[in-house]
Amino acid sequence: MTDTAFSFELLATCGQARAGRMHTPHGSVDTPAFMTVGTYGAVRGMPPEALRATGASIILANSMHLYLRPGLEVVDLHGGLHAMMGWDGPILTDSGGFQLMSLSTLLCVDEDGVDLRAPADGSRHRLTPAQVMETQRRLGVDIAMVLDHCPAADASDSFKRDAMERSTRWARICLDQPRGPGQAVFGIVQGGVDLDLRRQHLAAIAELEPDGLALGGLAVGEGPEEMDRVVSQTAPQMPSRKPRYLMGVGFPRDIVASVRGGMDLFDCVIPTRHARNGQLFTAKGRINIANARFRTDSSPPDPGCDCTTCQRFSRAYLRHLYSTKEILYSTLATTHNLRFYQRLMRDLREAILGADTSRLEELAERFSA
């Protein structure tokens, strides 16, 4: 680690799409970039060197989950999350805001913070904006996210407005807290699929001068057309000299559409979770490796792929490992899906750097299904 402060260079645009480079204390990240998810400080089935070999340059962990397990005193013993998990590249942590929605039966939100019962053991915890930032500082991550209150898509208008205003107040507190050396803090814009609310909240958050801005509360069931609409209308209003992060997104089609809409950073469990469930991404669409037709298919999972799985193993072998519940299957399948995502990001970036509009359209077409 160096003490390089966080910065972002915008290198090229192509329509609304952008290519850039983020600099962090643990290295640089070419954007648009997909951040591989390692919620608990580990990517499922992937040792750090295997992860690096997929082309991953930055990973995402969850500070709330790590706060609960293994606990900050354990991370402290290792000198931070990077050393504990053996990953020397950039790390972004989510703050737990999304869990305020997904775990809403286990918590109670008030004006100053959240009372939470831990899903694993029922223990009680108090999260506040200041404490969430302290957690991320102690984890030593390169990019911390403010604590926000992400309302469910079906919440009432007044609940949503309250959550949005609370998120702004919390963001101000978060951005005033001490930081680790070179650590960036990103703000989170809520507002659901209401373009006016999005515009208002974006203005409120941007005014707080975070190092980057994220769109939260999308890909929560609103459907791809609604998401595309919000992204393509909101992104152009976001500060052009700061990275723009679309949280929790998504399928390849979502990523292509949102890159074209002007977003730079993405994270999602889809490539890793789908891999474990037998779903492999290929140039010709997704395949379910459990399908009987792959039993005698000795071709690679995705014939055009350069990943270490496709270079060495067949669909028939992967299907065999999946059928016999060999855990090696998860590692090999995850390796492929993650590489597929990284190749997609590389293709998008190259098209933008080359101002190749037709290539961007071609990628959108390919993943339109």
Place this chain on the structure above:
Amino acid sequence: MTDTAFSFELLATCGQARAGRMHTPHGSVDTPAFMTVGTYGAVRGMPPEALRATGASIILANSMHLYLRPGLEVVDLHGGLHAMMGWDGPILTDSGGFQLMSLSTLLCVDEDGVDLRAPADGSRHRLTPAQVMETQRRLGVDIAMVLDHCPAADASDSFKRDAMERSTRWARICLDQPRGPGQAVFGIVQGGVDLDLRRQHLAAIAELEPDGLALGGLAVGEGPEEMDRVVSQTAPQMPSRKPRYLMGVGFPRDIVASVRGGMDLFDCVIPTRHARNGQLFTAKGRINIANARFRTDSSPPDPGCDCTTCQRFSRAYLRHLYSTKEILYSTLATTHNLRFYQRLMRDLREAILGADTSRLEELAERFSA
């Protein structure tokens, strides 16, 4: 692969203990050697390169299981088991004889073979000595095992004698079958803990001139003292110029005792299965990584170990991964336990090559618990 025929060099002895080198079509194996178990053509959680990095030079798969899943026509498509699983080193396959005991409710043994119901789908299959050898030839493995009939430890004397005589007849058939290029076939000696039966069966099998001899039917509940007695009394009667394989053994203490008794080859699921269950081997004995005292233990799993897990990760991190059911835990723990076994084999070999009796005694002492 080359067409090197199988051979064995005996390089040194120290008491009854032996050091040697086996040559196979896929490379050589220094003995004494531990063969890592990959029953279905995969070592749990270990890509081939990670397995190689533990020091493994030879692995063991199970021809009966592979015959059932994925089936020989699938392996054929890949040109053999080595290519299918991406392992270019030697492979030994067990024939299914042990499963005649462990799956005894699913099969019916007659004089000419076995009727079997597949555990996975209930499909019916007929195994004969000739067909088992055909299977192993098609798998393309370096060392094939004859089909034997391994009786349960609590079977009657007459059942055991029948099984022994059947095993001899089957071994003769197996050794008369066509083989792959350079492929070795090992005979299996049964006889339980009865030294007279062992002597008789050894004489009968040795007369058939197999390329190596195995002791089967041990480590099935007879206890370590009985096993040590049978090994140390039987090994000296085995041909000195052929490798001696103790099937399905075992804990480090069993391996040290059996190397001192004169055996060369071992295989066992203990290092891999124990790893997945939280049991890590260390220089100071086994530890259960789930234990609360490891929660804040930032030392490596085994401070003296040179494996890629101990070089990079702490007990606290492994415990965290185990607690959160991360599958990466299995890969990291298995890597360590397998390296532990390979280091033990290296220590034993070096002691024998150096005629270092006191070092052998020291190893026996260390693992006596």
